[in-house]
Amino acid sequence: MAEKPAVRDAIRTQEKILAAAQAEFARRGYDGARVDAIVARAKVSKNLLYHYFRGKEDLYIRILERVYETLRRRQSDVAVNGLDPLDAMIRLCENTFRVFVEEPDVIIMLNTENLHRARHIGKSTIIRSMYDRLAETLREILRQGEEQGVFRKGVDPVELYISISGLGYFYLSNQYTLSMLFNRKLGAPEHIEHRQAHLVDMVISYLTREPQPGDWTPELAR
Amino acid sequence: MAEKPAVRDAIRTQEKILAAAQAEFARRGYDGARVDAIVARAKVSKNLLYHYFRGKEDLYIRILERVYETLRRRQSDVAVNGLDPLDAMIRLCENTFRVFVEEPDVIIMLNTENLHRARHIGKSTIIRSMYDRLAETLREILRQGEEQGVFRKGVDPVELYISISGLGYFYLSNQYTLSMLFNRKLGAPEHIEHRQAHLVDMVISYLTREPQPGDWTPELAR
DNA sequence: TCCCTGTTGGACTAATTGGTTAGTTTGATA
DNA sequence: TATCAAACTAACCAATTAGTCCAACAGGGA
Structure with missing residues (x-):
């Protein structure tokens, strides 16, 4: 039609579909997501979706892989080498938290995948080998x-x-239920900020605490 | 049919339906749950479900309320009064964790409700006033x-x-995805045990840590 | 015996769903 | 400029979904 520069650009179109699918899956979960809603968001005919992708589940797995890739990339990106361990750990904590804050799609995708007991991850070979570096x-x-x-x-x-x-x-x-229960808008930037500090505080307190005499909960070395 | 003692017991029947609904919702989430599956589980005719309940959403809210009630009851049940603060806190931690371990339905119900951005909780008056006591x-x-x-x-x-x-x-x-990622069966009893100890250790370390000079993350009083 | 309540059965609908078929437009190229 | 594969569309389909209607029946108390 009277559309912009990139008409009939296969790659771009697929990307549009994927973006739409991510938005839809990350908003409604797998079962709540509607293929029709995806094609509507992508402003593409339904058949085109089925031309490029096998179907809903295929699309979902692609999104899941993308999400894990984002997660892994952003978590490993930490410029951590060279820092002293304390700073490195703080950085790692902040980074992990930041990913969740800035990429909220990740959370619902992971929740959804766990609802399905990681059925789809099993079908994806690449995800499983991702976390070695982080560990x-x-x-x-x-x-x-x-x-x-x-x-x-x-x-x-x-x-x-x-x-x-x-x-x-x-x-x-769980910010929506918690916000209701405690009558505090957990999504507000200042509260997010505050939580990040709390998180770091907690982790560092744990790591730097010297063992007490007669420790009540001796943790196994592994 | 040739069924047990309590034929024609309205309350019991409703209870059966609720139990079936909880199992279904807690397994598949709201959108994944099927009304037909609920009546099949409850071994009840579909009519009867609509006789006693308004419909799927009504049923879901009822289950959500039950789940919150369980949560609140079991968390507040802690015999905490009279204990010294350290023991009380440990008890509270263990108790909180135990609820999640022993009532796994809770987790998926909460996840589902957050996926829907706590839309249903708003419709329930009783839930919102539950958490004051715990706090x-x-x-x-x-x-x-x-x-x-x-x-x-x-x-x-x-x-x-x-x-x-x-x-x-x-x-x-997230035990299913995490188990895959780290190749460790997080659901295994010994790992659950271990996590509980870790949780307590972490919380107590945080609480008992004396403020350091030049603290890197001064936490606001509120 | 009669009737009230709990209960079933099954056929039904209206809407929605994921997926398909059959066909049209476009741009590069020979 | 005729051709052809790739990009794209509109309309349709078969299955599934939540929810309804209605006629019947079973048990127990009056």
């Missing part, structure tokens, strides 16, 4: 901190990663 | 701990509650 970074920071005597010994990196994520993730993913 | 308990424990010099000062109870919940919730709600 390695974390392990390295912990090792250095331990060596320099600023961090406690025997911290499980996986457990710690889950804690860092969880402290931010839950706040954001 | 009060938490505030009291903090006050005592502060008074006795074992806890740091100026901790925001809401922020802390969100952290306690988040540390457990994220682990459980």
Whole structure:
């Protein structure tokens, strides 16, 4: 039609469809998402969607992969090498939280995928191999901190990663119900800010706490 | 039919329907849940469901209220009075985590409700007034701990509650994707156990950490 | 016996759904 | 300028969905 520069641009069109699909899936989840809504958002005929993609599930998996890729990229991007362990850890915490704040699609995609018990991830080969690097970074920071005597010994990196994520993730993913319950607009920028500081405080307190005599909860080395 | 003791028991039947609905909603979320599946689970005719309930959404809200009630009851049940603040806090942490472990339906219901941006909670008057008591308990424990010099000062109870919940919730709600990513069966009892200890350790470390000189992240009193 | 309440059955609809078919437009090229 | 594959569309389809209607029936108390 009387459309702009890029008419009949296959790649661009596919990108449009993917963007529309991400918006739709990230707003309504898998079951709530409507293929018709996606084509409407993308301003494309329905058949074109089926021309480029196998169908709803295929599209969903593509989006899931994109989302994981974003997550991994932004988490690993941390300029962490060279920093002292404390700063590196703070940076890593802030970065993890920031991803969730700035890419809210991630949260609903992950929730949706867990609702389906990670059925789709299994079908994607690339996602599973993504997290090794992140775990390695974390392990390295912990090792250095331990060596320099600023961090406690025997911290499980996986457990710690889950804690860092969880402290931010839950706040954001459940912000609507929590805001109602506690009558506080958790989405407001100043509260987000505040939560980030709290998160960092919590993690660093945990890591820098020296073992107490007669510790009530001796954590296994692994 | 050749069915058990309580034939023609209206209340029991409604209870059966509610139980079936909870199972269905907690397995598939709101959009994934099928009314037909609910009546099949409840072994009841479809008419009967519409006889007792307005429809799918009505049923969903009822389940949501039940779930919140469970949550509130089990969290407030903590025999916390009389304990010293440290023990009380540990108890509260464990209890919060235990609810999520033992009532996994809660997690998906909350996730679903947040996917819908708490649209249904707004329609329920009773839920919103539930959490005052919990917040009060938490505030009291903090006050005592502060008074006795074992806890740091100026901790925001809401922020802390969100952290306690988040540390457990994220682990459980995202266990399927996380298990794949880290190749560790997070649902296994020994790992659950381990996480609980980690959670407590983290919270107590945070609370009992004395303020450092030149603190890197001074937390606002509120 | 009669009737009230709890209950079933099945056929039905109106809307929506994911997906398909059959065809038209476009731009590069030979 | 005739051709052809790729980009694109409109209309349709078959299945599924939540929700309804209506006629019937079973058990227990009056």
